[in-house]
Amino acid sequence: MYALLLGFPLSAPMAAYGKMSAGAKLAYGETYPIPTPGNMHAWFSNLPSNATCEVLIQVAYSSVNPSDRSPTMAINDHYPKPAGSDVSGIIVGTTAGGCKKLKVGDAVWGDIGPNTMTVSGSKTKQLGGYAQFAVALDSQLSKVPEGMGLAEAGSLPKVALTSYKALVWYANLDTRPMDERTILVLGGSGGTGTVGLQLAKKVFNATKVTTTTSADNFDYCRSNGADELIDYKTTNWWEVVPDGSQDIVYDCVGQSGTGDYAVKKLKPGGSYVTITGNLAIRVPPGVSQHSFINSDTNLGSANLLEALASFKDVRMTSLKTYNLSDVDAAFAESATGQVKGKLVIKPPPLSEEGRRAAIDLWGAEQPVEARERGLLRGTDRMPAGFPDVTRAGARLTRPES
Ligand SMILES: NC(=O)c1ccc[n+]([C@@H]2O[C@H](COP(=O)([O-])OP(=O)(O)OC[C@H]3O[C@@H](n4cnc5c(N)ncnc54)[C@H](OP(=O)(O)O)[C@@H]3O)[C@@H](O)[C@H]2O)c1
Incomplete structure (x- = not known):
């Protein structure tokens, strides 16, 4: 019926291969x-x-x-x-x-x-x-x-849907009492981390948001909602975040051993959610842990996108x-x-x-x-x-x- 190239630049290489x-x-x-x-x-x-x-x-x-x-x-x-x-x-x-x-x-x-x-x-x-x-x-x-x-x-869309599901579906941030909203976001400067910080601090009014990033991105993470910053290049977060101090740990980095460190940082009732790493091998009583794939639940996300659109601080x-x-x-x-x-x-x-x-x-x-x-x-x-x-x-x- 039609045989058209839609304004495609014919001089473009037919196969430009990146280093994958x-x-x-x-x-x-x-x-x-x-x-x-x-x-x-x-x-x-x-x-x-x-x-x-x-x-x-x-x-x-x-x-x-x-x-x-x-x-x-x-x-x-x-x-x-x-x-x-x-x-x-x-x-x-x-x-x-x-x-x-x-x-x-x-x-x-x-x-x-x-x-x-x-x-x-x-x-x-x-x-x-x-x-x-x-x-x-x-x-x-x-x-x-x-x-x-x-x-x-x-x-x-993908980073916002993923961080929303991590913090709301899995960690129940939206329904936690206001004094149970202390959050550690690992990797606050990436795509998922950016929205994770915004949802935690600006949408769900977390009392304290700590994040890991490199020092170059401290200002960026502060502007998105981080209160406390840890330079992962000089400091291991698990050595400076006190045990039993967090209600939620949201992992956007996936370093080896994160799960076992993270669950120790949680208060009773706390949740560890990873989108990229391993779960803890030993989970202390009274805390929960979760990992999930956003793409498994994304054919019917229109209502979540509408909710995200209503959050003026998710940018x-x-x-x-x-x-x-x-x-x-x-x-x-x-x-x-x-x-x-x-x-x-x-x-x-x-x-x-x-x-x-x-x-x-x-x-x-x-x-x-x-x-x-x-x-x-x-x-x-x-x-x-x-x-x-x-x-x-x-x-x-x-x-x-
Ligand atoms: N389960 C799911 O459904 C799902 C959905 C989306 C993403 N993911 C996964 O989640 C991970 C994050 O995704 P993304 O889109 O946010 O990635 P991204 O945007 O590529 O993340 C890059 C950021 O990570 C930071 N970073 C690197 N190493 C770090 C470390 N050791 N500690 C703290 N920050 C570190 C970098 O900060 P500096 O520049 O300061 O080093 C950079 O700003 C990826 O593995 C991705 O595949 C999973």
């Missing part, structure tokens, strides 16, 4: 079909009940999360797709009948990197933020918070922008482990012709129930006659052996 750890390569300069409307309903078996429609988003920004660099998540799939979890942009199409809360023209944000299951029972991952267009369920998105720019909105206070064509350099910077705040990714501009073609694809008359068309069902393959509208993007690939 663990054997993954990053390929930028590829093009991908835009999934047809209804494709997610046909493809995934575990859709949440609050998914009322699918939308086509013209991507403004995505971002780099450490997991976006992981070689295992994007390459074991059945058809090539762009990498990238976070997305901000403008809705340019919806499935037939529209959505309950969102409409064409809305600026939205969301994390489109959940772990999912195909209708034929394989584990997969959605992804697709590193591209000119992305497709998502309305249950994964909400409107960009008032007064927030699209770059900031593209940086926040990304340090941003650095890379063009999608330089995504390998952004990955290399992220891999140093020294990013303050977030790195955001900006896709190449669209030609008007390409933009119109994509919108026409999604605006065309659509079946009421995509599943009935048998798209992808049981085959995990692209259906024959898949429309040939493409988008520029970047993905992780396995290296040639």
Whole structure:
């Protein structure tokens, strides 16, 4: 039907490979079909009940999360797709009948990197933020918070959802008595740590927030809510934080041994939550510990994003922008482990012709129930006659052996 490159710079290298750890390569300069409307309903078996429609988003920004660099998540799939979890942009199409809360023209944000299951029972991952267009369920998105720019909105979803779940779902920060809100955030200057500090101090009014970071980031962490700072390069936090002094320890670093040190720092009733490290081997009575994967619960996060949007103090206070064509350099910077705040990714501009073609694809008359068309069902393959509208993007690939 269409054979268009959406303003993709044809002079770009067809495969610019970054120095990836663990054997993954990053390929930028590829093009991908835009999934047809209804494709997610046909493809995934575990859709949440609050998914009322699918939308086509013209991507403004995505971002780099450490997991976006992981070689295992994007390459074991059945058809090539762009990498990238976070997305901000403008809705340019919806499935037939529209959505309950969102409409064409809305600026939205969301994390489109959940772990999912195909209708034929394989584990997969959605992804697709590193591209000119992305497709998502309305249950994964909400409107960009008032007064927030699209770059900031593209940086926040995964780190904000993760820190919210860590502190509220697992550590019950929101319902703890006000005198039981003493918190240690390990790694306060990264993406998750930034939001962890803000939620602790500015949203849930913690009495004392301690964090670990390097001395260069002390001012940054103070501005986000830290009261006490420990330079991890000169001081081991477990040697200076008194035992039994914290209600919550939130670990965004994952150093070896953290769990066993952390549980000793907790008061009775305290919670240790790690998003990246090991749990304690010996847990003292009266305290709890948790680890979780945000991506396991992210197909229906619209309500959490709405809550986060209402917290005016949840912001990304340090941003650095890379063009999608330089995504390998952004990955290399992220891999140093020294990013303050977030790195955001900006896709190449669209030609008007390409933009119109994509919108026409999604605006065309659509079946009421995509599943009935048998798209992808049981085959995990692209259906024959898949429309040939493409988008520029970047993905992780396995290296040639
Ligand atoms: N479980 C989940 O669902 C989930 C979700 C999101 C992220 N994660 C994981 O959580 C971790 C943090 O993610 P992120 O996005 O926040 O990473 P990030 O932004 O890349 O974190 C970088 C920050 O970590 C700080 N840092 C490095 N080593 C440190 C240490 N020993 N002590 C204190 N701070 C240290 C750095 O500070 P300096 O520059 O001062 O050194 C830098 O500001 C990653 O491992 C990520 O994969 C898990």
